[in-house]
Amino acid sequence: MMDQVFSLIQKLRAKSVYFLVLIGIFVLIFPQLTDNQYILHISIRILIYMLLASSLNMIVGYTGQYNIGQAGFYAIGAYTAAIIATRAGYSFLLILPLCGIMAASMSAFLGFPTLRLRGIFFAFTTLGFSEVVRLTILNWRTLTRGTFGIPGIPLPEIVNFQISTNNHFYYLGLFLLVVMLFISHRLINSRIGRAWVAIREDENAAKAMGVETFKYKMINLMYGTFWAGIAGGFFAYFAGYISADSFILDESFAILAMVLVGGKGTLVGPIVGAIILTILPELVREIARYRLVIFGIAILVMVHYRPQGIAGAKAEGRRIDVEKEYEAGISENAVETTAPGN
Amino acid sequence: MLKVEDLKVNYGQINAVKGISFEVKEKEIVTLIGSNGAGKTSTLRSISNLIWKSGGKVTFMGEDITKLKPSEIVKRGVCHVPEGRHIFPFLSVEENLFMGSYANNNRDKSNYKKNLEEVYSLFPVLKERRKQMGGTLSGGEQQMLAIGRGLMLEPTLIFFDEPSLGLAPILVEQIFKHIEKIREMGKTLLLVEQNARKALKIADRGYVMETGKIIFSDTADKIAKDPKLAKAYLGIA
Numbered sequence: 001m002m003d004q005v006f007s008l009i010q011k012l013r014a015k016s017v018y019f020l021v022l023i024g025i026f027v028l029i030f031p032q033l034t035d036n037q038y039i040l041h042i043s044i045r046i047l048i049y050m051l052l053a054s055s056l057n058m059i060v061g062y063t064g065q066y067n068i069g070q071a072g073f074y075a076i077g078a079y080t081a082a083i084i085a086t087r088a089g090y091s092f093l094l095i096l097p098l099c100g101i102m103a104a105s106m107s108a109f110l111g112f113p114t115l116r117l118r119g120i121f122f123a124f125t126t127l128g129f130s131e132v133v134r135l136t137i138l139n140w141r142t143l144t145r146g147t148f149g150i151p152g153i154p155l156p157e158i159v160n161f162q163i164s165t166n167n168h169f170y171y172l173g174l175f176l177l178v179v180m181l182f183i184s185h186r187l188i189n190s191r192i193g194r195a196w197v198a199i200r201e202d203e204n205a206a207k208a209m210g211v212e213t214f215k216y217k218m219i220n221l222m223y224g225t226f227w228a229g230i231a232g233g234f235f236a237y238f239a240g241y242i243s244a245d246s247f248i249l250d251e252s253f254a255i256l257a258m259v260l261v262g263g264k265g266t267l268v269g270p271i272v273g274a275i276i277l278t279i280l281p282e283l284v285r286e287i288a289r290y291r292l293v294i295f296g297i298a299i300l301v302m303v304h305y306r307p308q309g310i311a312g313a314k315a316e317g318r319r320i321d322v323e324k325e326y327e328a329g330i331s332e333n334a335v336e337t338t339a340p341g342n
Numbered sequence: 343m344l345k346v347e348d349l350k351v352n353y354g355q356i357n358a359v360k361g362i363s364f365e366v367k368e369k370e371i372v373t374l375i376g377s378n379g380a381g382k383t384s385t386l387r388s389i390s391n392l393i394w395k396s397g398g399k400v401t402f403m404g405e406d407i408t409k410l411k412p413s414e415i416v417k418r419g420v421c422h423v424p425e426g427r428h429i430f431p432f433l434s435v436e437e438n439l440f441m442g443s444y445a446n447n448n449r450d451k452s453n454y455k456k457n458l459e460e461v462y463s464l465f466p467v468l469k470e471r472r473k474q475m476g477g478t479l480s481g482g483e484q485q486m487l488a489i490g491r492g493l494m495l496e497p498t499l500i501f502f503d504e505p506s507l508g509l510a511p512i513l514v515e516q517i518f519k520h521i522e523k524i525r526e527m528g529k530t531l532l533l534v535e536q537n538a539r540k541a542l543k544i545a546d547r548g549y550v551m552e553t554g555k556i557i558f559s560d561t562a563d564k565i566a567k568d569p570k571l572a573k574a575y576l577g578i579a
Contacts, residue, residue: 191444198441201430207392208424209491210416210445 006306027174031167040166046278047173048235053258053270054180055227060256061264062188063220064200065115066123070255072130073103073225075247077232079137082150082242092156092163096233103229104222106133111221115214118203130252137244149243156237169238176234180227181267187223188267196220200265250292257295261302263309272311343368343530344389344420344499349398351384358384360554361398366499366532371525373533373541373562375571376551382534383425385551386501390415390422402499416445421497425504425534427488431477435468438476438487442494454494461490464523482513489520500524502533506540518544542566 031040056070077099084095114125137144144150156163156172163172187193195216198206207213236242254277262273277298281291302309344366351359359381366372374382388395391412400408407415416422430438439461443449446457462469465486471479476487485505492500502521506514514537522544525531535541542548545562550571558570565571 194441194444197433198430198444201432202428204392205424205428205430206441207412208390208416208422208428209441210413210495211441212411212413 006310031170037166040170042278042282044166044169044173044238046274047170047177048231048238049255049258049274049278050271051173051177051180051231051234052228052255053262053274054177054184054267055224055231056255057224057259057264057267057270058184058227059221059224060259061266061269062193062196062200063217065217065221066119067126067221067224068123068256069126069128069130069133069249069252070225070228071247071249071251072126072133073107073228074232074235074251074255075130075133075137075244076103076106077229078236078242078246079144079150079232080229081233081236082153083143085153085237086150089154092237093158096156096230099233099236100226100229103232104226107221107225108218111218115217115221127249127252130247130249134244134247134249137247144244147244149241149245150236151241153236153240153242155240163237173234173238176230180230185267192216192219253292254295257299259309261295261298261309263311266309266311268311269309273309276310343403344532345401346385346389347399347401349385349388349400350396351381351388351393352396353384358554359388362549362551362554362556364549364556364559366530369525369528369530370547371521371531371533371545373535373545373548374551375535375538375541375548375565377536379553380551381554382551383503386422386503386532386534390420390501392422413445416495417447419447419495419498420501421492421495421499422501423488423492423503423505426507427481427484429476429479429484429487429491431475433476434473435476435479435487436472438491439468439494442491446495448496457494457496461493464493464520465490482509482516485509485513485517486520489517489524493524497529499530499532502531502535504534504536506535506537514540538571539566 030043034040052070052074056067059065059067059070080099080102081095084090084098085092110125110129114122117125138146140146163169188196195206195211195213198209198211199213199216199220203213235246239246258273258277259270260273261277262271263269277295280294280298281287287294346365347363348361349359349363350357350361362381362385364372364374374385376382384393387393389400391410395408398408399406402415402418402420405418407418407420410418430441433441436458439458440454443454443457446453462472467483468487468490471483476484479487489502489505505517505521509517518540521531521533525544533541533545542562542565547559548562548565549556549559550565551557558565558568560568
C-alpha cells in the first residue's frame with residue numbers, strides 16, 4: 001500500500017509542471033468552490049502551519065540545527081502583533097514585518113551564546129527557550145494579561161481594504177506563503193544557501209572551505225524564526241484572540257513532525273507535512289485529542305519506510321539519474337576507470 | 343612562505359603540540375611525519391585556526407595570520423584538505439567542488455569553469471561521477487574529490503592531512519602521483535603523513551615529529567636513510 005502511494009507520487013513528480021499548474025489553479029480558486037466556513041477555517045490553519053513548518057525547515061532542513069522550540073518564536077510574533085495592535089493601533093502593514101523582526105532578534109539573543117553548541121545541546125536550549133517564552137507570557141501580566149490572553153485584536157486593514165472574511169484571510173495567508181517560498185528558493189540557490197547546506201553536511205569541512213559557519217548559522221536561525229514570527233502575527237489577526245495556550249510545547253513538536261513527515265531539506269516537504277498532519281486529526285475528531293500520538297506514529301512510519309520524508313525524493317531520484325550517467329560514462333572513459341595507478 | 347614559530351596546542355591538560363617551529367618555502371613539498379599522536383594533525387588544524395592555538399606565531403607570505411579567522415586564512419590562498427576526507431556526503435561531486443571555490447577571491451563563472459575543467463582533467467573519474475553524491479564514492483574517489491575540492495580554491499599553499507588514510511596500497515600510489523602533479527602546477531605543499539616512506543619519496547624536506555615535538559629535520563632523502571627515523575616510528579634505538 002505504502003509503496004503504491006509513493007510510486008504514484010513519483011509518477012506525478014515526473015509530470016511536475018502540469019502537476020504544479022493544476023495545484024496552483026486549485027489553490028487559487030479553492031475558496032470559490034466552497035461556502036463551508038469550517039473547511040475554509042481549516043485551510044487557513046493549514047496555511048499557517050505550512051508557513052511555520054517551512055520556516056522551521058529552513059533551520060532543521062538546511063543547516064541541520066535542530067530547533068525544537070519554534071512555537072516560542074511563533075508566540076513572540078503573535079504577542080507582538082496582539083500587543084501593538086490593541087494598544088498602539090498601528091497599521092497591519094507595519095506590524096506584520098515587526099512580528100518577524102521581533103522573533104528574529106530574539107533568536108539572535110538565543111543564538112549568540114548557543115549556536116556554538118551542536119546537535120542535541122542546541123535542541124535542548126531551543127526547547128527551554130520556548131518554555132521560557134510561554135512562562136514569561138503567563139507571568140508578565142502588565143504586558144500580556146497573563147492567563148487571560150489578549151482579546152479584541154482588530155481586523156487587519158490594507159490601504160482601506162478590511163480583511164474580514166475567511167476568504168480574505170485565505171488569500172492573505174497564501175500570499176505570505178508564496179512570498180516566503182519564493183524568497184527561500186532564491187536564498188537556497190544563493191551563496192548563503194550553499195553555505196547553509198555545507199554546514200548541514202559537514203560543519204568542519206565547511207569551515208575548512210572558508211565558510212564563516214557561525215555567521216551563516218546565525219543568519220539561518222534569524223531567517224527561519226523571522227517567518228515563524230510572521231506566521232504568529234498572521235495567526236493573531238486571524239484568531240482575534242490569543243493566549244499562551246496556543247503556544248505550548250505540543251505546537252513545537254507538531255511543527256517539527258510536519259517537517260519530518262513531509263521531508264526536510266525540500267521546499268515541498270513541509271507543505272505536504274502540514275497538510276497531512278493538520279487534516280489527519282480533523283478527519284477523526286474523536287481521536288483528535290491523541291494528536292501527538294498520531295504524529296508520533298506518523299514519524300515512526302516515515303522513519304521506517306521513507307526516512308527522507310514523503311516529498312523528499314531528491315536523493316533517490318538522483319541515484320537513478322546517476323546510474324544512467326554512469327553507464328554512459330563507462331563506455332566513454334572505460335580505459336581511465338579500469339587502469340589504476342596510471 | 344609559511345613560517346611557524348613556537349606553535350603550541352593544548353587539549354585541556356594535554357599538550358598535543360609543545361612548541362614547534364618550521365618553515366615551508368615556495369614551491370616546495372614539505373612533509374611532517376610521525377606516528378599516531380605525534381601532533382601532526384593538531385599542527386595543521388591549528389595553523390588553519392580550526393582549533394585554538396595556545397601559543398606561537400604563524401606568518402604566511404610575510405603576514406601574521408596567527409589570529410585570523412579560518413575563513414580569512416582560506417581567502418589568503420591556504421587550503422586545507424582535511425584528514426578523513428570530510429567531503430559533503432549528500433551533495434553531488436560537482437556541488438562539492440563548487441563549495442571548494444567558495445572562498446576563491448577571483449571567482450567568476452569563466453574562472454570557475456576553468457578550474458573545474460582543470461580538476462576534471464587531473465581526476466577524470468570525478469567528471470564521470472559529477473552528478474553522483476559524494477557519499478556514494480569509494481574511499482579513493484572521495485580522497486580525489488577532497489583534493490579536487492581544495493584545488494578549486496586556486497590555493498598557493500595546500501595542506502594535505504593524511505591523504506593515504508585508509509586506502510589500499512594501489513590507491514595510495516595513485517594519490518601520491520596526483521600530489522606530485524599538483525606540485526608541477528606550481529603549488530606549495532605541506533604534507534602530513536604516517537606513511538613516511540611514501541611521503542619522503544616525493545618531498546623536498548621533512549620534519550619528524552614525536553609526542554608534540556620536532557625531533558629532527560633534514561632533506562627528505564637524508565631523513566629516509568637516517569636511523570633516527572626508525573626510532574621515532576618503532577621506538578628502537
